[in-house]
Amino acid sequence: MREFENIKIGLIALRANRLRTMLTMLGVIFGVGAVIAMMSIGEGARQETLEQIELLGTNNIIINRTQGNVSSKKSKASFSRGLSMDDARSIMAIHSGVEYITPIIKKKNKVTFKSKIITADIIGTLPNYPMMFNSNPTSGRFFNQSNLESYSNVCVIGSGIKEKLFKYVDAVSKKIKIGNLWFEVIGVIAAKNITETAQSDYSVRNFNDDIYIPYTTSVNKLDRFKEEENNEFFFFWGGDRDAKVIDRTYVDQLAIKIKDDQSIGKSGELIEKILTRRHYGVEDFEIIIPEQLLEQKQKTQRIFNIVMGAIAGISLLVGGIGIMNIMLANIMERTKEIGIRRAVGATRQNVLTQFMYESIMISIVGGILGIVVGFLLTSMITGYAEWRTAITLPSVFLAFFVSAGIGIIFGIYPAKKAASKDPIESLRYE
Structure with a gap:
């Protein structure tokens, strides 16, 4: 009961100076709001980074063909003919930790459906592509081994292509023209959220605007690479699936895919040595290793979170100092009240407890209002800055308990x- 009495007395004292109490709370309100907003920005960035890196596959290693760092003349003299299926076969033969490899060749081409004409990236690849990049069709299916070996004119389109060519019409079983060849659409890949940052920083392709065709169809029918006489065919193993492809074909x-029990970093080093020698x-x-990109980004994100947390912490510190100053001013004004309470039997502990309750109430109410401000700030950041944010329960609880702790810490000295x-001196105070 005594606790309720202390709370009641504290509320009466705080209501008697509403403006002062509100001004005291402002530091806590904006401090808590800043903590929640900063943590929501950090969490949103973390989730977005993880999603974008996962588009490449955290257990994957990506090798891209580049122009090289030497003149073309020197390159020819060195007998380097670029990234090829022969490289893939060597990697599979030497590195036992490889689960499977997916070659990709890419070419821009004109795509036509009825009166609609667009330009799209045509991706020649293997049936294991969906397993590599988690790109499963939402309708229809991906092409299979039979399509690959028969050079079938079938394709699977991204959600962006579906939107551009078909809108709300079901695309499966429709015929589209790629270059001068007709292809049957057999599937539509699920839409993926791909940001410009992912495309520029992590070399993530916009899968939504891709059209996928069998690797052999791309090589032999779209003239991506001229088929030479006496090209050898070999079976290219990947996991439990085989793919019959042309040897010495050059890829983009x-x-x-590295096995789960293998080190990605060491695998990357071994693959780099194999390719450098070849x-x-x-x-x-x-060579791009998504797992390492994720680690680097998370390290940068942690530094950002620490800096933002420090800024928000300073706001809470200022709020705590404000509470202490106002409580000291209250004590000066209520010196006679303290003397009367002591004269009628209140102990030092009773007085200390009462003023501690007042300090804690200011910080708790400020913390609750700060949570509301934090949600509003987060909503504004998302709406106007178009940053991804994510408020988590731990961040809300952390901000609230920190505000309560501020009230306790900065209320101890005034209390x-x-x-x-001294009761006698307090009664004589005017």
């Missing part, structure tokens, strides 16, 4: 000062 990208030292390839006042 190799996507390599390409005679010519750096005409680029002790009030409790230590």
Whole structure:
């Protein structure tokens, strides 16, 4: 009951100086709001980074064909002919930790459906592509081994292509023209959220605007590479699926799936050594390890979170100092009240407890209002700055309990000062 009495007395005292109390709370309100907003920005950035990196596959290693760092004449002299299926076969033969490899060749081409004409990236790849990049069709299916071996004119389109060519019409079983060839649409890939940052920083392709066709169809029918006489065919193993492809075909990208029990970093080093030896030292390839990109981004994000947390912490510190100053002013004004309470039997502990309750109430009410402000700030950041944010329960609880802690820490000194006042001197105070 005594606790309720202390709370009641504290509320009466705070209501008696509404403006002062509100001004005291402002520091806590904006401090808590800043903590929630900053943590929501950090969490939103973390989630977005993870999603974008996962588009490449955290267990994958991506090898891109590049122009190289030497002149074309020197490159020819070094006998480096660029990234090829022969490289893929060597990697599979040497590195036992590879689960499967997916070759990718890319070419822009004109795509026509009825009166609609667009330009799109045509991706020649293998049936294991969806397993590599988690790109499963929402309707229809991906092409299979039979389509690959028969050079079938079938394709799977991204959600962006579906929107451009078909709008709300079901695209499966429709015929589209790629270059001068007709292809049957057999599937539509699920839409993916791909940001400009992911495309520029992580070399993530906009899968939504891709059209996927069998690798062999791309090589032999779209003239991506001229088929030479006496090309050898070999079976290219990947996991539990085989793909019959042409040896010594040059590719734009190799996507390599590493087994779960293998080190991605060490696998990347081994693959780099294999390719460097095969390409005679010519750096005409680029190795991207999504897991390492994620680690680097998370390290940068942690630094950002620490800086933002420190700024928000300073706001809370200022709010705590404000509470202490106002409580000291209250004690001066209520010196006679303290003397009367002591004269009628209140102990030092009773006085200390009462002023501690007042300090904690200011910080708790300020914390609750700060949570509301934090939600509003987060909503404004998302709406106007178009940053991704994510408010989590731990961030809300952390901000609230920190505000309560501020009230306790900065209320101790004023409360002790009030409790230590001499009753007789307090009664004589005017």
